[in-house]
Amino acid sequence: MSEEQNLRFKIASGEPEFEQIFRLNYKTFVEEIPQHPPNPEKRLVDRFHHENAYLIALDGDQLIGMMAVRDKRPFSLDEKLGNIDRYLPPGRRICEVRLLAVLPSHRNGMVFQGLLKLLLDHGLSQHYNLAVISGTVRQQKLYKHLGFVPFGPLVGAKEAQYQPMYLTLEEFQENARPILNVPSTADRALNPLSFLPGPVSIRPEIRAALDQLPVSHRCDKFKEEFAFIKTLLCQLVRAQRVEILLGSGTLANDVIAAQLSLMSGRGIILSNGEFGDRLVDHAGRFGLSFDALELDWGGVFDCEQVRSTLDRHRDAKWLWASACETSTGVLNDVEMLKELCAGRGIKLCLDCISLIGTVAVDLQGVYLASCVSGKGLGAFPGLSMVFYHHDVAPQPSRLPRYLDLGNCAAHQGIPFTHSSNLLSALQAALKRYDTQQPFAEIAELSDWVRPKLRELGFQILAPDAHASPAVITLALPGEISSQSIGDLLQAAGFLLSYQSEYLRRRNWIQICLMGDCSRQSLVALLTELRKVTGTGN
Incomplete structure (x- = not known):
């Protein structure tokens, strides 16, 4: 692994990181640059410590670089020069950047570059558009290259002089782009x-997995990898079985509707958005008998609503809902639905298309659930899945071949041509979920x-x-x-x-x-x- 890959840049948090900051502060501004008197503890706590945001560089867990950002006035430069607003462009949200320090062993440019990137990100997130610094006179060429503008007289002791400078966000973004590899709007x-x-x-590793020579779905290698991917999927959501289909989430939900069409009795569909409405449409196209509990889009189903609906429809055999209503961003309460359905012997079916891969999911107690490769799992679109726990038999006289879950199961999930490339990419994506x-x-x-x-x-x-x-x-x-x-x-x-x-x-x-x-x-x-x-x- 390269040195650059070992480095981490973050906002400091926690006492272990703060303690390292105090010691690097001492090494830099007492031992190297004599701004403060020495002390036996060899630690220097900044007087603005509780107001600072510390941007730090870590090599493993070792602090190797830092800078402090603060936006509370008066700044240290206000104390040295008086109100510095007279030197600055008006109408700006200002921060002061101080205490830039990098261990001598890591002064190779990478740490400074990483801290600058983090400074840009932090400044944007806090809406800063102008920064002021006291720049060492030894690095004026670098500061001017980045777009800093000097103002006022020099500050500091004779042996450690600094030039007050300011930098606008626009200049920083423009001049630092080649150093930080920040893409332009055109890029x-x-x-x-x-x-x-x-x-x-x-992700790059998932793209690379797709770019392989295709493998026949009838060869042993394909079957072995296919079975392994099914195992990974089942482990991810605690399901006993899964079938992987070549198609979108709509296909997976049609397969669920097809299985429900084999059951006698009515069902209930919950809808609080576009994808709940689509479940209603799936059920209607298969001629299923059902009642719908519909809320305004963005509404949240509570336990009493669902319980009273189940109490009114005691003949219900199944309930179908979207676990994550993608149109609104609402998470429906899966554990609540599992509990209510289990107590009544109702088979729960879930559209988990935008859920799996984004949060931990437990499909124990769920009869059928749909998923896709190209959303939360982070792979390419084109594969969908139906999770289940029970035995399913082929239904050649009742279901179209492509919608027959039992037909898939009877052929170990590979009744037709499959895409080895999409499956390889999915496998690469699933590796992240260890x-x-x-x-x-x-x-x-x-x-x-x-x-x-x-x-x-x-x-x-x-x-x-x-x-x-x-x-x-x-x-x-x-x-x-x-x-x-x-x-x-x-x-x-x-x-x-x-x-x-x-x-x-x-x-x-x-x-x-x-x-x-x-x-x-x-x-x-x-x-x-x-x-x-x-x-x-």
């Missing part, structure tokens, strides 16, 4: 950042970006307590067109979901955290959102 338009619910942004880390990453990104969106004035449709971490539906005010905003974002290289008819009709736009998403890409998106909507200025 991003050619390589857009995807926040779609599918197709999602694909731990709970993918779910934690999505939750962390979601928890970070939701308040940022609200700060910009956006209304998030799903209440936080019932929200998917991976689907954020924004209900825009009438004066802002989702179509226009979506088009502008797309032109700038950001792909959001807004073109579906049901979204256009309601003036909604969606940010989805599936596939290869990062804090850096979200920071860039928020910056562009502010620009195209004129919010948060």
